[in-house]
Amino acid sequence: MxxxxxxxxxxxxxxxxxxxxxxxxxxxxxxxxxxxxxxxxxxxxxxxxxxxxxxxxxxxxxxxxxxxxxxxxxxxxxxxxxxxxxxxxxxxxxxxxxxxxxxxxxxxxxxxxKFPKIDQSIRENLNILLKSKGIKELQEQLKELDPQYYAKVDVENPHRIIRALEVCIGSGKPYSSFITxxxxxxxxxxxxxxxxxxxxxxxxxxxxxxxxxxxxxxxxxxxxxxxxxxxxxxxxxxxxxxxxxxxxxxxxxxxxxxxxxxxxxxxxxxxxxxxxxxxxxxxxxxxxxxxxxxxxxxxxxxxxxx
CATH class of the missing domain: 3.40.50.300 (P-loop containing nucleotide triphosphate hydrolases)
Structure with a gap:
């Protein structure tokens, strides 16, 4: 069956x-x-x-x-x-x-x-930024780099925000462009x-x-x-x-x-x-x-x- x-x-x-x-x-x-x-x-x-x-x-x-x-x-x-x-x-x-x-x-x-491989240091720096300045700083970055994904992501979830940002920064392309x-x-x-x-x-x-x-x-x-x-x-x-x-x-x-x-x-x-x-x-x-x-x-x- x-x-x-x-x-x-x-x-x-x-x-x-x-x-x-x-x-x-x-x-x-x-x-x-x-x-x-x-x-x-x-x-x-x-x-x-x-x-x-x-x-x-x-x-x-x-x-x-x-x-x-x-x-x-x-x-x-x-x-x-x-x-x-x-x-x-x-x-x-x-x-x-x-x-x-x-x-x-x-x-x-x-x-x-499938997403590109990203340098680990980018995520580490974003985590440091999260601790020092809070999630709003990361939200603003994502809104600027990928407004399409920002409009639908859970913006209160730092893990999702950081994942999207590391792809944006590491690849130079919006995170949403990899979502097929x-x-x-x-x-x-x-x-x-x-x-x-x-x-x-x-x-x-x-x-x-x-x-x-x-x-x-x-x-x-x-x-x-x-x-x-x-x-x-x-x-x-x-x-x-x-x-x-x-x-x-x-x-x-x-x-x-x-x-x-x-x-x-x-x-x-x-x-x-x-x-x-x-x-x-x-x-x-x-x-x-x-x-x-x-x-x-x-x-x-x-x-x-x-």
Whole structure:
């Protein structure tokens, strides 16, 4: 039978894990996570890692399998994920891919664009600039060197900003000029299921999730990682805001409000990214699985009989 990857996407807090588990159980499949924040074992509460019961409900791969001290890129993930999917496909024609990190999902289903090799010293200098002058300095540089990429990148993510800038500086060409969107051949077909909801519902889910994270000990988790706050893995929503609280630059209430605001902004960017895929089958957040599975079965029959 034709090998299939069922990819579950959507904004944060929308219920991707729940749907991925339902699909995995229905087809006796295993799950590959493409959530770049959930790779790190030191980050649990702030990344909404699946609960123990959820991890028991279906076998997951790439959940807390790395350390924040490890050097791990999207290219590394692409290779490891494809190797894992290849092994899983030997036992089952279906594998479930789930995650809100659009770049990581695309790395598996489409492949990465090829970029020129860049002198390591450029990145080192940009990291020094980040520490000395802050992210706004880097944002302004990128806006000038590559306004096209600046318009769509997560400008609050220093790792993405630095990656784009090092290519701009090292090659003398805009980072966006290397993005071809040319799909690489994959030994499987992909069915993408996207979960959606009205903006007010998504924002409400995000706000409630942040409140639960705080109640479950997010401040304590961030405090335990404070000495590592310079690492790229920790330059992310939920952690960077609380580092400012711990440094007594912000009050706790303000830090929490900023986490909610920045997570809502992130969700908006996720939706923009995922909506670029015109083949996605969109379902409402309150879908009925009994209505959804016949749709997936139809797609499976179509893909497997090509």
């Amino acid at each position: 034709e090998k299939i990857v069922i990819s579950v996407v959507g904004p944060t807090a929308i219920g991707k894990t729940k749907l991925a588990i339902q699909i995995a159980q229905h087809y006796n499949a295993e799950i590959v996570s493409a959530d770049s924040r959930q790779f790190f074992k030191e980050m649990c509460i702030g990344t909404a890692v699946p609960e123990k019961e959820e991890l028991k409900a279906a076998t997951h791969h790439f959940i807390q399998n790395k350390s924040i001290l490890d050097s791990y890129s999207v290219g590394d993930f692409e290779k490891e994920a494809l190797d894992t999917i290849h092994k899983l496909h030997k036992e089952n024609s279906i594998v479930v891919l789930v995650g809100g990190s659009g770049l990581y999902v695309d790395a598996v289903t489409k492949g990465l664009d 969107n040319k799909k690489n051949n994959r030994p499987f077909n992909t069915i993408t299921i996207g979960i959606t909801a009205d903006r007010e519902i998504i924002y409400d889910k995000i706000n409630k999730r942040v409140d639960i994270m705080i109640k479950n000990g997010l401040v304590e988790e961030v405090k335990s990682l404070e000495r590592y706050k310079h690492l790229n893995a920790l330059q992310t929503v939920g952690y960077k805001e609380l580092f400012l609280f711990l440094n007594e630059e912000w009050t706790l209430d303000f830090a929490i409000s900023e986490i909610k605001k920045n997570t809502r902004r992130f969700a908006k960017r996720q939706q923009t990214w995922f909506k670029k895929n015109k083949e996605t089958i969109w379902v409402k957040y309150d879908y009925n699985p009994e209505d959804l599975f016949p749709i997936i079965d139809y797609e499976l029959n179509t893909k497997q009989n090509v």
